[in-house]
Amino acid sequence: MKKLSLLIIFTIIGGSLWAQSWIGQENKQNYISTGMPILLIAPDAVSSAMGDVGVASTPDAYSAHWNNAKFAFIEGTMGVSTTFTPWLRNLHVGDMNLLYLSGYYRINNRSTAAASITYFSLGEIDMTNIEGQLVTTLHPNEFALDASYALMITDHLSLGATARYMRSDLTNGETLNDGGGNVETHAGNSLAADIGVYYQDAVSKTEEIALGALFSNLGAKLSYSDDNNAREFLPSNLRVGGRYTNKLDEYNKISALVDFNKLLVPTPQFRSTGATQTLTDYNNIGVISGALQSFADAPGGFSEELQEVQVSIGAEYWYAETFAVRAGYFYEHENKGNRQYASVGVGLRYNLFSFDFSYLIPTARLSTNPLSNTIRIQLSADLMPAK
Secondary structure, eight states, rough: EEEOOOHHHOOOHHHHHGGGGGSOOOTOOOOOSSOOOGSSSSSSSSHTTTTTTTTSSOOTTTTHHGGGGGGOOOSSSSEEEEEEOOOGGGGGGGOOOOEEEEEEESSSSEEEEEEEEEEEOOOOEEETTSSOOOEHHHHHHEEEEEEEEEEEESSEEEEEEEEEEEEESSSSOOOEEESSSEEOOHHHHHHHEEEEEEEESSSSSSSEEEEEEEEEEEEBBBBSSSOOOOOOOOOOEEEEEEEEEEEESSSEEEEEEEEEEEEOOOSSSSTTTTTOOHHHHHHHHOHHHHHHHTOOTTTTTTEEEEEEEEEEEEEEEEEEEEEEEEEEEOOOOOGGGGOEEEEEEEEEEEEEEEEEEEEEEEOOOOOOOOTHHHHEEEEEEEEEEEO
8 A cells, every 4th residue: 555644745845834833832833834835935035135025125026926016116127037945954855945937027117027937846755655665756846837917006106916827746646645545636736816016105315115015825725636625725915014215325225124924814723722623624714705714713812813923024235236235034923833033145236147145044942943054046137127
């Protein structure tokens, strides 16, 4: 009998984003798990160096992830960018990687189109039978394809929309054992949409403010088998935030940023003492009703709802638009995943090209932190700079 628990394969995926929630936590934790959590991982080295802020950061090729409406204010005419992220290296997993490729093209003075691809490889996982003999080797992977459009409504306000196709192939179609019998599996496929709004304005000759909001991953659930009761929510999400930029003089510029992040996914009730909700009941909640109730369904009441809000703060310094230094901090409550880390990074810009690097420093008190030593390496090119 081919035997590989679905729980193991799903834990690997969930662990990519909520790895810290496996270790040293008590029963009081009530974190929210979804399918394809890679859609929430910062794909770029710029925002990740600033604590994962980005909904109102300076528009760039990664705006599809942070706020698609920012594309309308991007300075270039056409550009591309790519990032490579080795994942969970502190767990001595050498073949898990996240790749991201994005590009944009300005159609006219008020509209911009963009596209991007996210690819996450979990490397190789050996599948054995009940005697421990190798049956096959799995190559689980996930990817998402995006197409975005942004339109400037006024000189200071823009709207954006993104259509997304995603595919999560965790089992390569193998028949697995979930502890209760064999399960026929297949890749999970879904469609989703993002809606963003962005505002920026110069409040003086040297100061600029920006505000943004993004509803992301609004779409159908994922299913890895024909059991409709086992469908998983997408990581539907609401992100809001702002930026303040001050050009100190001809050469020096600083920015301060903050983001607030909330999953639009219902809070599990079955993890609470005395709850009667089952996993099947939870998975049968509708996408729209789940998003609406996510603001007021935490078993612990308003205090637990506040725990579900993640906070990111960041700062950026530019010298002569050539060299950048960045730093930030990301906070998630210990009962909701316990991802808490500082981040730092640098950026270099030369002619049409730029290089950015970020490094993550976990601060949560864990004996072994899976997110330690996480780096991101980013290369970008402005193929047609603004005239």
